[in-house]
Amino acid sequence: MQDSCIKCRSLLFVALFILLFSACTDNGSQAEDDNDDGKVSSGTSTDEKNISEVKDGFLIDSRDGHKYKVVTIGNQTWMAENLNYAYLEPMYGNDSSSFCYNNDPSYCKKYGRLYLWDAAKDNAGRFNSNENIVRGVCPLGWHLPTRDEWEELLLTTGGFSVAYRTLKSKTGWKDKKEPNDNNGTDDFDFSVLPAGLFSNIYDKNGVYDEEGEKAAFWFYTKRALASPTPYFLFLKDDNVVYVVVSSKTYQQLKVSVRCLKDVPMENENSEKSKGKKGKSGSFTDSRDGKTYKTIHIGSQTWMAENMNYETGNSNCPLDSAGLCDEFGRHYGFSAAVDSACPVGWHLPSDHEWSVLFNEVGGVPIAGKMLKSSTDDWIYYDGVRGGGSDAYGFTVLPAGERDESVWRNAFFWSSTKMSNSNDAYVMGMSFIDDRITVYKCGKNCTLSVRCVED
Structure with missing residues (x-):
């Protein structure tokens, strides 16, 4: 496998x-x-x-x-x-x-x-x-x-x-x-x-x-x-x-x-189902001059776009430069931890991801709240697979490595599993609204979102 x-x-x-x-x-x-x-x-x-x-x-x-x-x-x-x-x-x-x-x-x-x-x-x-x-x-x-x-x-x-x-x-x-x-x-x-x-x-x-x-x-x-x-x-x-x-x-x-x-299904997470966009801003990466949207949600400030800084052990989705411009780059774990994020920002831990998910209504609906509402997501059962983007986080379906582009989004966390070289990965899919946690190791290349120090 x-x-x-x-x-x-x-x-x-x-x-x-x-x-x-x-x-x-x-x-x-x-x-x-x-x-x-x-x-x-x-x-x-x-x-x-x-x-x-x-x-x-x-x-x-x-x-x-x-x-x-x-x-x-x-x-x-x-x-x-x-x-x-x-x-x-x-x-x-x-x-x-x-x-x-x-x-x-x-x-x-x-x-x-x-x-x-x-x-x-x-x-x-x-x-x-x-x-x-x-x-x-x-x-x-x-x-x-x-x-x-x-x-x-x-x-x-x-x-x-x-x-x-x-x-x-x-x-x-x-x-x-x-x-x-x-x-x-x-x-x-x-x-x-x-x-x-x-x-x-x-x-x-x-x-x-x-x-x-x-x-x-x-x-x-x-x-x-x-x-x-x-x-x-x-x-x-x-x-x-x-x-x-x-x-x-x-x-x-x-x-x-x-x-x-x-x-009752209709009552789950109703309080935060509409969401509320936080304060938006921007950040320019001094390393290559690229500018990223930022968003403040709860107590955290996140980049509202995937990282697109070119470094070792990174690639464009499907090896397409155009998809790098749209979805950002995919990074191996070492690159995600060591070089993807600029100074003043870092790769989030699984705990920092959990703080975000809880802030936007909880794990069962966080995917819906965070996924973009754009046409990038494919249809599932006659419905576009994206979300409401209620908080302006704008998750796009960048997939992983050479697979699942337009279907899924996967983000590294900095947290490695005990007694393992694998790390926790946060996943969102076109088929449902929830967050799924995976593990992935040295051969994976995935998207990176940075959170402010």
């Missing part, structure tokens, strides 16, 4: 991509556990009638009366605790399909339950579902998060390079070198605890492992709603990692579930 082709790697975005473990078995489970209210959860009832409502910062699950803290972050409302609903359908040789770590009920009270994928997505069809989302094992009115929804959370809470710290709880994580070195700051009250998981990394028969060190959560890709592809996301040390799960693995892998509140 070529490193330069982002569109061919849409499943490899953000962080370490790992194809997992072979199948494992575990026949033990805690079939029921007392929750904090002294009640026993049961996965066999389908008689719920009411949406589980939020009141005074808490969600009461109408199925079993279990009480969960909730938190609103940006445009999303999440459970601030792991789900602890006992889904008891026997699956794959197990006597249940949700489990307490080490089959000890005290861990369910501390961390919530660990779920097989088929339990997380409610494969037995116990609960009513929405055709547009996978409710899964979550309470009525809530659902299993998608990849895009997790991605929105990570960007809203500071970007991938810092979210591992801002989302983790302040206590409970095993230290690496110094006291409290591995705990988080819990800046958003999301309170991720190191619940561990069940896998066969260290034992071919499967073991409960990494309690105190790792948190892992199920999610899926919305593009495959009829048969959602299982992934899990985990936080460990200084990493946020997405992992695709092979069909042989998800039958036995057991990880946590965080549920996300349903939001």
Whole structure:
């Protein structure tokens, strides 16, 4: 697979991509556990009638009366605790399909339950579902998060390079070198605890492992709603990692579930859907005399055009000088970091990109807000694929290397992934309004937008 082709790697975005473990078995489970209210959860009832409502910062699950803290972050409302609903359908040789770590009920009270994928997505069809989302094992009115929804959370809470710290709880994580070195700051009250998981990394028969060190959560890709592809996301040390799960693995892998509140589509991000252009200006690059439009959005001042400074390891889209004039140049990562931006400006980090996205309404609509409204974008389903350019940022479909011109825009961030030579890339497409985060390495050449120091 070529490193330069982002569109061919849409499943490899953000962080370490790992194809997992072979199948494992575990026949033990805690079939029921007392929750904090002294009640026993049961996965066999389908008689719920009411949406589980939020009141005074808490969600009461109408199925079993279990009480969960909730938190609103940006445009999303999440459970601030792991789900602890006992889904008891026997699956794959197990006597249940949700489990307490080490089959000890005290861990369910501390961390919530660990779920097989088929339990997380409610494969037995116990609960009513929405055709547009996978409710899964979550309470009525809530659902299993998608990849895009997790991605929105990570960007809203500071970007991938810092979210591992801002989302983790302040206590409970095993230290690496110094006291409290591995705990988080819990800046958003999301309170991720190191619940561990069940896998066969260290034992071919499967073991409960990494309690105190790792948190892992199920999610899926919305593009495959009829048969959602299982992934899990985990936080460990200084990493946020997405992992695709092979069909042989998800039958036995057991990880946590965080549920996300349903939001009517017409109400999403309505407050900032029109946008407000900031103060515009211009900047002349003393190196070659080119002048660029600038725009002030929130607390940041950005160039409102792609960089077009010729330097080593850069090229014109499709090797056309005319497209350089229209779309700016494509840069390799080293050139993007070291020489693309003029003095007084720099390549933005993933956190700086996330500040911009949050300012213009959030990840789900930031593409629409930032994309140009010009005819450069191709049509999709009879509609021009551009945006409203509500803030004057004017993203054009410059593509990447020799591909996807007039379809997509990809921008380098300066943030490299942990233990990798790849960096985070911000992508916008002609087919939707959101931001998608990718990874790309030394063979990629992409657009550069500079932000003022």
